[in-house]
Amino acid sequence: MFHKESSLSHPANRNRVDAFVSGVAAESVAVASAQRKTFLAQRSGSSLVVNTMTGNPAYLEGKLSMTMTGTATDASRSFLMENPGILGLSAEDTEELTEVDSFKWGGLKFIRRQQNHQGLPVFGASVLVGVDDKNQVRIVTSGLRSQISVKPGETAISLKEARQIARKDLGEAVELRGGITHKTVLYPTQQGHVRVYHLTVPAETPLGDWEYFIDVQNGEIVDSYNSMKFHSFYFAPRARVYSENPEETPLTTVMLRDVKSPYNKLDGRYCKVINEDAPGAVVGSNYRFDFPPEDTHFDECQVYYAVEKVYQYFLDLGFRGFTVNNPYGKVNSGQLAANVHTGTKYDNAYYSSSTGQIYFGDGSYPGNPGGLRDLAKEFDVVAHEFTHAVIDEYHPAMFGSEGAALHEGYADYFACSLLNDPDLGEYVVPAPEKAGMIRNCDNDLKYSETSTESHDRGQAWAGACWHLRKKLGQEVADFLIFGSMLVLGTTSPTFKYAKDMLLAVDQSWCGGEYKATIQRIFETERGIPV
Template sequence: MKKRTSLVLALGLTVGSVLPITAAATTVPYNATVKKDAAQFGKEAKVNWKEGQIVPSFVQGKLSTKVYKDKAEIKQFLKENKSLYQLDTDKDLTLLDVQTDELGSTHYNFVQSIQGIPVDGAKFKVHTDKDGIVTAVNGDVFPEASSYFKGALKAKLSKVDALDQSWNSIKVTKAETLTNAEAGPKGKKVEDTVEKAELVVYKNGNEFNLAYKTNLQFIQPYPANWVVYVDAVNGNILNSYNAVADGTGVGVLGDTKTLNTYFSSGTYYLYDTTKPMTGVIETRTAGNASRLPGNYSVDADNNFNATSQRADVDAHYYAGVVYDYYKNTFNRNSFDNNGATLRSTVHYGRNYNNAFWNGSQMVYGDGDGTTFRSLSGALDVVAHELTHAVTERTAGLQYQNQSGALNESISDTFGVFLDKGDYLMGEDVYTPNKAGDALRSLSNPELYGQPSTMSGYVNTTSDNGGVHTNSGIPNKAAYLTISSLGTAVAEKIYYRALTVYLTPTSNFSGARAALLAAAADLYGSTSTQYNAVKSAWTQVGVN
């Protein structure tokens, strides 16, 4: 990362079941057809439209008087209200899962599919309260996709062919990325190059393509988590971006920490088995090489006090702090909520001025001593990066344009939640010879080259559409929310919005709607908390 710009990383009316829906809170629709639909709504709900879509992205309020208690009844609800979303519930929507939360609300998570193939990013959610009343419907769906294809969808490329095309497109061979994985105290090896391919329907402007969504994750010759869309018929590359999410944090300050370690064959490992998780918290060292996961950080007397071990100690300790925060505050068991291992590798490269989540683990450089100190010691850094992992497993915010800026902002915001006391990111590690400097400020984004309102929004093709620049806008909204409500309230609202309402393609308006829905769930739609969230986003120009 560098100063000034961070591097890397409605429903139809059915008598007796559905209440009228209002357009009072809509954003500007993109054409007259949408306006006509919006005009028929009643006064009981808030509706958000996303520009360029023919159906609303978020409807929230009391949407039914009838009770809907299971997935069959929810599908019936959607059939009763087909006129707005224009989807065949049986053919176009695939139920992924049903979740009931601590408030008693139930969330039915669907994905739009065409002939059984998922539409990329087209998550669709229906939410009911504890009594079974529908309170929100949100997500991005594209009913026009259902009639776009003539005949059966059939890929002409295999997954292997698609992966070959993906590697060719980024001008790196798989062989160039492979390194030797090191065995740990229990003998298990971890590969550091991962490739995956999934057949999807990809929205490409106003067109739709049958495509393979491929992921290429590797650490050398450079850190990468590539997402590449390959046309499954002709092999053309439709889109690609590197979704490695980079960050920064506090350097090693010489403070003493108590560590959970593991003893095996006369050696102590930074390997924590004390958490209620199926995996472990483990820390490794790359030994100033560019390889992952590296060797385990070890010590003979369980006193990791050498200067060369300080980055290891902080990475290990703060990973545990972040785990405890999510577990104790939200009962979330690791980033995947299923107890996944939290792996960190320190001493990556030489004078490496960065830290990042590569899709499977954390990686920290030591810095060059001028731009950065060792990057592994900062709580706000570790919180930022591991929150990218939480986001990946919940909302799945795509790492480009407004959804990517939201992804960055969510990580900054949770960094502030954990590292309480200021609204700065990276102040203790960035430019160590310059006091009072930081990478970003939630309270004053302009101080570090970011806009704080939509009037300053930067349209750019660099940095995946300005994800590290335009994140200043939702960051300022987060600052206004936290300063008004306090951390304890704000973090509940943000976590609920992230895990319940946000979807892969949520934009800033969708984030506002998601946070308002979360505030309404927790505190009521006429509450001080709800109005504080509303005011924060209005002040940054997102309506």
């Protein structure tokens, strides 16, 4: 989501898991073990950083194995089977690690495995293993849990009853915009893991992708929160668009690349635009989408242009496309769907994980002096929501208040880095009624100075990333920051964990050249925990 939305204050936003994943109500676990010291001593130059809340490694990097036989998948599995104790698991635990994803980046093949216990997925617990072209394991990032205990008891609540409980909790006015999906998982609590129905409820009112975790034994809502993230050469048709926004750049004629033959609709290789107010735009006889800014079809052209540019930007960083976890992209060859004119005078933009699509409201200004202008006309708003979709492609259902804040911080940073402009939302926020922008990445906010609200806390992460960019340049910073997002080994990352992943990427790909700079900016200047 682009900025704060009233539905975020809905009572269904419990987010109780925060205390568990961030250790607010837990004691720290002692770190060192003789087994891990021996492991590192046998692998000169390797390093291991432990998550002090779980006692298990957050990451290992270096030459972690000799050349192994078989495929990269085989090598990753062999490594895990041979070193369960290093990762805080038993041999039986490793048998229940199931492959759920794989991708290539930075010269490595990454394989992600989900942790299961007694046949059920452990929510938020996975391990990511990176294997080089010699079939040697070079990096492991992990969110695995040790000694999982599950409350005994039989299932007493049916799935139908669980759906009714969730709908009732959302209120009598709830309106769905899609079917409720479900799976049974083990969910972490301070008392151990609980067997729950994990329901995803895509609602129009209150707007959100509501995640519910309902105890299968007694129907208790263990937790719930809103996972919606609000905020080649050939012939090509042309359109008039703003390269950034109506206030800062004039209308210019651009080619709309990758439009599918016969090139007459805004349906392309990377993007399909949906107009919620009217049938889609049709090209003119001169193969131009010529619409004035006040025409309903102008926003379609503007968003198509922006999505195509942002998609290419991320592809250049190593993005695999929306092919595995994005519900829309995986059945549409990696294409992203973008919706314009969402709602009625709606003052927001958002990414919906349940549909895999991005959405842009028209705003309520000037009729509402406190409202926003048309969000589809601001390039960085499109880039911000696109980034949420990128993160979700690799880390679906990333949760916790710090996970949500990192979602926003990464989205702010990449939207601004692409345009080489630290200001976000200058056009959509009318001045002088408001401050003239939504947020600014070129800030000095410390971690401790922010609230737990995701957009507020995310500014500290975006600010640290932007200052790293100022110090190292865009190319190096984008590589490190994108890599740190990619190799997150848990779906409940803290700022400390993400910062450690940044250091891990620097160590593995840059030989630790930027370690001191990263530590100074993220730890000393921003106060992100060491």
